[in-house]
Amino acid sequence: MNVQVKFLGGAGTVTGSRYLLDIGNFRMLFDCGLFQGLKELRLKNWDEFPIDPSSIHAVVISHAHIDHTGYLPRLVREGFSGDIYCTAPTADLMKIMLMDSAKLQEEEASYATRKGYSKHTEPKPLYTAQDVEHIFPLIKTYNYNETIRIDKCADIIFRDAGHLLGSAITELLIHGDRSDKKIVFSGDLGRYHDPILHEPAAIEQTDVLFIESTYGDKASPAYDPEGDLQRIVNETFQRKGIVLIPAFAVGRTQLLLYYLRKLMQEDRIPDVPVYIDSPMAISATYLYTSFSQYHKVNFSLPQLAESLETNMIVFVKTVQHSKALNDLKTNAIIISSSGMMTGGRILHHLYHRLPREQDTLLISGYQAAGTRGRDLLDKRTSIRIFGTEVPVNCKVENVKSLSGHADRDELFRWMKNFKTKPKMVFTVHGEEPGLTNYANNIRQQYQWNVIIPQYQESVLLFDGI
Template structure:
């Protein structure tokens, strides 16, 4: 049996891990899109490194685009097997993938309208029809259910606490008369998440694929989210009379922001200004979360006793149409605009940043991880000039961040996640979903906990299990 790492290898995005049994059966763990990797992003998304038609089963840990975003392309290129996920993950994947197809087509059209001599025509990776076909291949599996995929492969999902529906994947595989247990963490959430339950413990594994996005960071030492959020809003909107522009993923981060702002209103601290969520997808994603209250932690359940809508508050408006979105540019009143994507690489947020980045009254607030090559990453790095839609803009607005607003666990959370394992029985830990320098530091922390073998796979690297 072999495993090959075709994405999120010494990088954070593009999750794809391919298990091949001795009889040729192939199991793909995630099929994510590369995001924010600069000029090589399109090239990375254009080739899988394996033949989609040869994959028998596909298992999806959760619905973030860097984990599910290339599923329609996989299907379009010949994958005809079953896609296994939790119920909420399928609900989210439906809206995210349809939105992804739409955004790709819109961005391609916009770029092609401003095509310069010698530049190639931009094409979308897939269409809405590809998405619809992909959704027909899903099969939902509940948490903590042992599901027999075939007589050699058994699957179990446990709650990873990352976003609604997110799961750690546990496979028991019988190959050449030997039973092997493989765990893929997906993305691991936090044990003090604003909204969700903590990650579950899981059965003993022989091999663990572990995400490592924040493998060298601690979140707990940072100031409380509500306090920092209020400070930035008050300074920008009430003192400078400007706008706060917040790039935020439609799933997870946007709902956390709304919950935090709702909490400020419950404490009578929220300023009397307009708050806009300019992302139709966020409206749908918020409804999915409302439809799955079983994922809420005890703190949220207590809040629900005094507030029956934890994602709504005075002054909040959801923006649907493009016309409404454009009209925000002409409104000079102080406000807060939350829009996707979180790395500021696509969607309406790029337009909002472009229209507000050159005004010193405004603040661009980053609230999560950004790949260093993404627009968000360049802003976080302090670049004074950035390119947006092929034009250069001087960064005059303030750039702030709330690093503790992450759906990813820090290194203590990740170590907690694997603490249910006997290190002596784990043959290998593979670190995925992280930058290489971070992974090297995190590898030593894992070794210090008694795990003897830790590998950091390279892109397309294959290992014998």
């Protein structure tokens, strides 16, 4: 039996994670993400899928972020009808996030039609809410540390990745005709000092490793998210401004609430209104009460306010309320999605806040190339929103200590757990030039056989096992 992988995404880019494995006659897809960022990447979402989706027997999902799940509705619409394997929190988060993704795409297509700024005469969404509903019956959920039979030749085990509620490192155990082999997909690895999530589980052996590379060549500054937030909030309020935080609705928003509540309790920042302007973030926050075993805070629904909420937290549920936030002038914090500023309610906040010198835009997560977030980090003087160039006069802060991704030192700390040398190591979910630096550092430190895969490249992993 031969085992081969084809890289359908997440190769040379941080988005679009999709790794197709042919294990004898069994075909599985690990992750099914949406390409984001640069236009040339986003256009790949519209390309014909490189292989017939109906030929795939199973999809295994590492976690719920859209760059790992966002293509699922399209895959099902184009013919996939197999099982989708993930943890229970991932399943619930996927339902929220994919519905939100569909809604945003439908709204954007409708807006482009009304305003006439699309090159297409009839702009259409990549998929609809109805398409999303079709994936729900296919989802099968499991806990960490269960051995799950997905085919007579393959089992999987999910381990805690510490990146997001329910995120998983996946061990793929292959039962060959002559020998057994193991493949480990790191998924996205979290931090070792996250106050809410557990640290990534240690894995000691594998034959092949797929290792994420998001911050593979970057060490985060001294870890002091509380100090960073304290300084930024107080400086902004001294200027009589507003703090605007584009945050990923799941994970980052809850972490921000945790720290802001702590700082207010300790009188390190004023106890001001914190507006959560993301319906998806509101829904996701309450999921933490349902899956206490997947995190360290271990709160129940009555304790949610004690665990995350500030005295003046405001959940913004209607569009009208969201627009009313434009009238705020000072002493407030607005958290809104999406985190990379590619869509959602954050856009109208950016439209109104970027020109204001008093305000602060606090960027708290990874920004893919081609996104508004990356443009702002690159100090662009204006950003295009709703077809208009909006001047950037506000203060832009980048707080890397709030990232949900392991940095270079943490990635190497995790890899150090392996007691035997993998036969092959693929650096995925990263961008150049960081990928090459990262791969070279792994080679130098561990003497591993490291491969930087290319988009749509196929590699034979095992021959005649």
